[in-house]
Amino acid sequence: MKQERIGDVIRQLPKVDLHVHLDGSVRPETVLAIAQLEGIELPAYDADALLPFMQVNDSCQSLTEYLSKFDFTTRFLQTGQALERVAYETVAQAAGHNCHYIEVRFAPQLHRRLGMTVEEAIHYVTQGLKRGEQQFGIQARAIGICMRNHSQAENFEVIEASAAYIGKGLAAVDLAGDEASYPPELFREVFARAHKLAIPVTIHAGEAAGAGNVYEAISNLGASRIGHGIRLQENPDILDMVLKQQIPLEMCPVSNIQTKAVAGWETYPIRDYYDRGLNVTVNTDNPSVSGTDITREYRILSEKFGFTAPELARIVMNGVEAAFLEDSNKQQLKKSCGEAIHALGIHL
Numbered sequence: 001m002k003q004e005r006i007g008d009v010i011r012q013l014p015k016v017d018l019h020v021h022l023d024g025s026v027r028p029e030t031v032l033a034i035a036q037l038e039g040i041e042l043p044a045y046d047a048d049a050l051l052p053f054m055q056v057n058d059s060c061q062s063l064t065e066y067l068s069k070f071d072f073t074t075r076f077l078q079t080g081q082a083l084e085r086v087a088y089e090t091v092a093q094a095a096g097h098n099c100h101y102i103e104v105r106f107a108p109q110l111h112r113r114l115g116m117t118v119e120e121a122i123h124y125v126t127q128g129l130k131r132g133e134q135q136f137g138i139q140a141r142a143i144g145i146c147m148r149n150h151s152q153a154e155n156f157e158v159i160e161a162s163a164a165y166i167g168k169g170l171a172a173v174d175l176a177g178d179e180a181s182y183p184p185e186l187f188r189e190v191f192a193r194a195h196k197l198a199i200p201v202t203i204h205a206g207e208a209a210g211a212g213n214v215y216e217a218i219s220n221l222g223a224s225r226i227g228h229g230i231r232l233q234e235n236p237d238i239l240d241m242v243l244k245q246q247i248p249l250e251m252c253p254v255s256n257i258q259t260k261a262v263a264g265w266e267t268y269p270i271r272d273y274y275d276r277g278l279n280v281t282v283n284t285d286n287p288s289v290s291g292t293d294i295t296r297e298y299r300i301l302s303e304k305f306g307f308t309a310p311e312l313a314r315i316v317m318n319g320v321e322a323a324f325l326e327d328s329n330k331q332q333l334k335k336s337c338g339e340a341i342h343a344l345g346i347h348l
């Protein structure tokens, strides 16, 4: 297929984004608007000049450096109105890229500086997602994040509050933050509680530390999906286990290069993982922090790794199958994506 034609196909391809952080999706224009509403002082007053405060550039050396960008945005996400708005806008941005479904993750404990509770934070995010669903005709769910640098008590609170929203707009829980400093073993009790409450679990692992963290996340934290899993290639036995169990990997190419999960595109393992039969999905992680969008992620797969249109469509359908979505809604999603793929003349 010619390169212009595959560009068109990628734009029109129905997509899903299973790994997108709310606080990594805030547009600079929205920061300006919230700052004005709430009387917050800014280092710059136009969108372009704000961008460097919110976005990494090519010089980013590690996940910890990448995570420092979130310190800036968090202070604009401390009211119910702001959370609702940013959740809604995240759905709007995804719909603009022909996503049929997104799972928007966020850490409720990061939004309590002005006294909002964890439950209220979840309430406002799920409200914003619902408004987006109605406006744009796509489906959206929230994922509640436990943070690696938070106390066990804070993370237990996230699990309990998330449980109350299962089936009401929230679909799963996650563990994010500084993987290099906080190994997953520290969170066994927290995720045992999630398991007891029958909440689906995904865990960031194998991004800023080795494949052993992927093993721990699956075997001891009950993860049924893995955020990133890039460093699985360092351990053939663990890779084989993930292959056999067909655990979906939420890969986020642009972010993974920026955080130095691998040294560069030459060693980015997505083609190898796909060819081995691993359950690969493609996602954005943080559109604003990474300066990316889901169309760009798919374009990179085509341009740098030679993925064909049917292969890209297969990756979309991997994401559909991996969605933490209630059964009847998932059937609907399968149908809408399957039909849109068929309408593009792609046969799986």
Ligand SMILES: O=c1[nH]cnc2c1ncn2[C@H]1C[C@H](O)[C@@H](CO)O1
Pocket (backbone or CB within 6 Å): 021, 022, 023, 024, 063, 067, 070, 105, 106, 107, 110, 145, 176, 177, 178, 179, 204, 207, 255, 285, 286
């Ligand atoms: O790629 C990531 N790895 C680990 N943690 C991350 C990543 N992207 C965002 N986060 C963190 C920073 C955010 O403040 C937090 C909640 O979304 O999750």
Ligand SMILES: [Zn+2]
Pocket (backbone or CB within 6 Å): 019, 021, 176, 204, 227, 285
């Ligand atoms: Zn992430």
